[in-house]
Amino acid sequence: MSQTSAPLPGRDPDPDSTVLVQDPNLxxxxxxxxxxxxxxxxxxxxxxxxxxxxxxLGGVSWSMIAFVRGETINAIWFVFAAVCTxxxxxxxxxxxxxxxxxxxxxxxxxxxxxxxxxxDYVATDRRVLxxxxxxxxxxAGPLVGPVxxxxxxxxxxxxxxxxxxxxxxAVQDYLVLFFSMRRGGRSLGQMAREELGLxxxxxxxxxxxxxxxxxxAILALVVxxxxxxxxxxxxxxxxxxxxALFMGIxxxxxxxxxxxxxxxIGFVLLIAAIAGGGWIAETDWGSALFTLDRTTIAWGIIxxxxxxxVLPVWLLLAPRDYLSTFMKIGTIIMLAVAIVLVxxxxxxPAFSEFAGRVDGPVVPGALWPFLFVTIACGALxxxxxxxxxxxxxxxxxxxRQSRFIGYGGMLMESFVAIMALVAALSIDRGIYFAxxxxxxxxxxxxxxxxxxxxxxxLAGVNLTPDMLTQLAENVGEESVVSRTGGAPTLAVGLAxxxxxxxGGLGMxxxxxxxxxxxxxxxxxxxxxxxxRVARFMLQDTIGNFIPQFKxxxxxxxxxxxxxxxxxxxxxxxxxGVTDPLGGINTFFPLFGIANQLLAAIALAVCLAIVAKRxxxxxxxIVALPLAFASVITIWASxxxxxxxxxxxxxxxxxxxxxxxxASGETSFGNxxxxxxxxxxxxxxxxxxxxxxxxxxxTIIVIATAIAATIRAWQRGGGISNEEPAxxxxxxxxxxxIATPAExxxxxxxxxxxxxxxxxxAHHHGQRS
Amino acid sequence: MNHALERxxxxxxxxxxxxxxxxxxxxxxxxxxxHRRAHPGVxxxxxxxxxxxxxxxxxxxxxxxxx
Numbered sequence: 001m002s003q004t005s006a007p008l009p010g011r012d013p014d015p016d017s018t019v020l021v022q023d024p025n026l027x028x029x030x031x032x033x034x035x036x037x038x039x040x041x042x043x044x045x046x047x048x049x050x051x052x053x054x055x056x057l058g059g060v061s062w063s064m065i066a067f068v069r070g071e072t073i074n075a076i077w078f079v080f081a082a083v084c085t086x087x088x089x090x091x092x093x094x095x096x097x098x099x100x101x102x103x104x105x106x107x108x109x110x111x112x113x114x115x116x117x118x119x120d121y122v123a124t125d126r127r128v129l130x131x132x133x134x135x136x137x138x139x140a141g142p143l144v145g146p147v148x149x150x151x152x153x154x155x156x157x158x159x160x161x162x163x164x165x166x167x168x169x170a171v172q173d174y175l176v177l178f179f180s181m182r183r184g185g186r187s188l189g190q191m192a193r194e195e196l197g198l199x200x201x202x203x204x205x206x207x208x209x210x211x212x213x214x215x216x217a218i219l220a221l222v223v224x225x226x227x228x229x230x231x232x233x234x235x236x237x238x239x240x241x242x243x244a245l246f247m248g249i250x251x252x253x254x255x256x257x258x259x260x261x262x263x264x265i266g267f268v269l270l271i272a273a274i275a276g277g278g279w280i281a282e283t284d285w286g287s288a289l290f291t292l293d294r295t296t297i298a299w300g301i302i303x304x305x306x307x308x309x310v311l312p313v314w315l316l317l318a319p320r321d322y323l324s325t326f327m328k329i330g331t332i333i334m335l336a337v338a339i340v341l342v343x344x345x346x347x348x349p350a351f352s353e354f355a356g357r358v359d360g361p362v363v364p365g366a367l368w369p370f371l372f373v374t375i376a377c378g379a380l381x382x383x384x385x386x387x388x389x390x391x392x393x394x395x396x397x398x399x400r401q402s403r404f405i406g407y408g409g410m411l412m413e414s415f416v417a418i419m420a421l422v423a424a425l426s427i428d429r430g431i432y433f434a435x436x437x438x439x440x441x442x443x444x445x446x447x448x449x450x451x452x453x454x455x456x457x458l459a460g461v462n463l464t465p466d467m468l469t470q471l472a473e474n475v476g477e478e479s480v481v482s483r484t485g486g487a488p489t490l491a492v493g494l495a496x497x498x499x500x501x502x503g504g505l506g507m508x509x510x511x512x513x514x515x516x517x518x519x520x521x522x523x524x525x526x527x528x529x530x531x532r533v534a535r536f537m538l539q540d541t542i543g544n545f546i547p548q549f550k551x552x553x554x555x556x557x558x559x560x561x562x563x564x565x566x567x568x569x570x571x572x573x574x575x576g577v578t579d580p581l582g583g584i585n586t587f588f589p590l591f592g593i594a595n596q597l598l599a600a601i602a603l604a605v606c607l608a609i610v611a612k613r614x615x616x617x618x619x620x621i622v623a624l625p626l627a628f629a630s631v632i633t634i635w636a637s638x639x640x641x642x643x644x645x646x647x648x649x650x651x652x653x654x655x656x657x658x659x660x661x662a663s664g665e666t667s668f669g670n671x672x673x674x675x676x677x678x679x680x681x682x683x684x685x686x687x688x689x690x691x692x693x694x695x696x697x698t699i700i701v702i703a704t705a706i707a708a709t710i711r712a713w714q715r716g717g718g719i720s721n722e723e724p725a726x727x728x729x730x731x732x733x734x735x736x737i738a739t740p741a742e743x744x745x746x747x748x749x750x751x752x753x754x755x756x757x758x759x760x761a762h763h764h765g766q767r768s
Numbered sequence: 769m770n771h772a773l774e775r776x777x778x779x780x781x782x783x784x785x786x787x788x789x790x791x792x793x794x795x796x797x798x799x800x801x802x803h804r805r806a807h808p809g810v811x812x813x814x815x816x817x818x819x820x821x822x823x824x825x826x827x828x829x830x831x832x833x834x835x
Contacts, residue, residue: 117802118802119795119825120825122802124798127789131786131790135790136833137834139833139834140835212832252820257796260788260793313823313827313830314819314824317826322792324833325791381834387831387832526832526833526834526835530833535830552828552829
């Protein structure tokens with residue numbers, strides 16, 4: 001590295017810290033770095049033994065998963081392998097990143113301190129903030145992607161979820177959170193504009209908007225597929241709307257601020273709705289009223305999406321958020337307890353027949369690169385960058401906590417993905433393929449599904465019709481054939497595990513619909529919030545030309561922009577629902593590619609920032625995941641655009657159907673009529689165009705980031721866009737569990753008179 | 769015996785504290801703490817006003833939820 005010119009920040013990248021002098025009347029606002037260092041390096045025999053134990057258990061678990069080839073493998077090994085790897089990565093790799101790259105300084109005040117307003121900027125206890133952050137980043141994504149990727153066998157998905165998160169996903173979340181915190185909580189879009197200039201910033205903004213539309217559309221498609229022809233599901237999920245309205249009114253007018261109370265009431269009503277759904281679906285009128293085809297449900301969600309996004313937040317979104325958070329805590333605990341207690345046996349091969357082929361019926365394309373876009377959330381999710389540069393950086397109490405919140409929060413999401421994968425793997429493979437192959441392949445009938453799945457020639461798979469009818473009866477559905485989208489499969493896996501624990505077969509329908517309910521709840525909240533954010537971005541953009549649009553309380557502007565955004569995702573949703581080739585299998589790759597491209601954009605911004613800090617020696621920490629994310633997504637996009645294989649390439653398929661139409665054929669491939677053939681031509685045009693738009697925008701962003709990096713390298717650094725350092729006047733430990741030195745210091749702060757403390761130490765029950 | 773009971777009570781309080789924090793129920797208390805320190809002598813918003821203000825601000829400044 002040639003680091004010749006400019007006053008390079010050598011040992012200390014944070015020159016301001018030397019001039020920060022804290023209030024002498026307060027206890028230290030930061031631990032002495034030497035003390036932190038000494039604690040890190042102090043290896044007591046006990047500590048050594050614990051880490052050797054973790055490493056051994058992790059090693060044994062990985063060997064069980066990767067090398068031992070028995071008939072079956074127990075799910076518990078996945079849990080151990082994941083958790084041990086997370087611990088080691090968190091303790092050693094994220095610490096390395098902290099020491100070498102981010103170098104947080106607790107002498108500096110965080111935005112929550114120097115911009116404190118008691119509303120958005122509030123220093124929050126690190127454990128609570130961890131929960132908050134996790135609830136904001138986790139949704140249906142980590143539950144769906146791993147299920148679809150299970151078609152390739154258990155090993156590829158497991159490796160990518162665990163290795164991907166420690167080297168890419170968690171690094172992205174941590175760095176974006178840290179850099180946003182240093183910039184007063186600025187958003188990813190603002191940071192892109194600052195670091196990459198006008199062109200890069202604009203490309204990032206447009207890409208974010210487009211990506212948001214596609215993500216909302218595909219999430220909505222997952223819900224539609226889960227609820228189609230399912231009166232029980234339609235009833236119980238529709239009931240969430242009146243329940244949320246009731247909660248909203250309760251909180252607004254009856255008992256403001258009683259959030260936990262109303263959430264518990266809402267939860268009880270939700271459970272009643274699930275139980276009631278089973279009864280109503282049995283009755284003639286209930287079945288007649290709530291059995292809806294997918295197109296009707298899609299229109300219902302479009303109308304709902306528009307109304308929900310223009311209604312005031314207090315009426316629908318806020319209470320839905322509370323319910324969703326409540327369900328998230330419950331679901332994670334339930335998944336973990338169920339898998340650890342039941343320990344299901346998994347008899348899926350490590351690499352399935354489809355790992356090396358491009359014609360997988362669930363999602364097409366070879367393992368490389370499509371595994372890495374099918375599993376987005378859970379390993380690396382660009383969407384998180386929007387959260388890590390949104391509310392969370394405004395609530396960080398101390399700089400050093402960013403590692404626990406950012407890196408640690410993402411590890412938890414990865415763990416959710418592993419549990420979802422395990423749940424999907426635990427069901428019979430024949431059933432898995434019958435549920436996840438599109439209706440174009442199975443004909444949507446039990447006989448068709450059995451014939452199709454058995455014709456795949458999968459080792460050890462012998463599907464019989466009564467396996468499917470029996471399962472459908474157990475979960476209280478008309479049919480389980482071609483219930484694509486991942487959500488129903490996960491629900492079956494979860495129901496199978498849970499019925500072993502509580503209730504037996506008689507409860508299986510309840511557990512199935514409980515799982516469908518929480519996935520739908522997460523997704524509908526994301527649809528509502530995503531539409532609002534996209535509308536807001538659009539209003540802001542149009543506002544540059546017609547200033548009135550910037551006024552967010554100007555109703556016509558709100559309605560017009562909401563309508564445009566809903567039309568955007570609604571159009572894609574309808575295309576997906578009516579797609580003759582299946583829908584999810586053709587559209588899901590776009591979801592993954594979009595999410596990973598957003599990750600590439602976020603990492604590109606981080607790369608430019610790291611370069612401007614002059615930390616070239618450690619820039620590989622960002623460059624490595626950026627290069628990987630760029631290669632897989634750009635490669636996947638290129639295949640989707642240029643591949644001559646009709647099963648992979650959108651345009652190749654488009655050309656094949658156009659040729660067939662031109663030569664006067666009336667059915668082709670899976671399309672049974674001219675209208676269907678025309679639909680395929682239209683859909684592949686939309687998909688192919690979106691692929692081109694995404695990849696071009698992303699290449700622009702990455703190119704501008706590399707240009708900014710090279711410029712910084714030539715100068716040995718660059719101008720920092722960080723907010724000026726201000727001295728902190730508060731203290732809190734960094735990690736989940738305070739170290740002895742941290743406890744000592746915390747004690748000093750707790751003895752301080754109340755007025756001198758910025759943050760009340762949140763002691764258990766102190767003011768409850 | 770008494771000691772174990774005490775521990776259980778503490779654990780329960782810890783859980784309630786975490787739960788309320790995560791659901792965001794402590795927002796008003798945090799606001800009061802801040803207000804008392806930053807603007808002593810000025811009357812803070814009432815609880816009802818505070819929660820109205822909070823959701824109204826979300827209306828003007830939407831935040832994404834993840835997928």
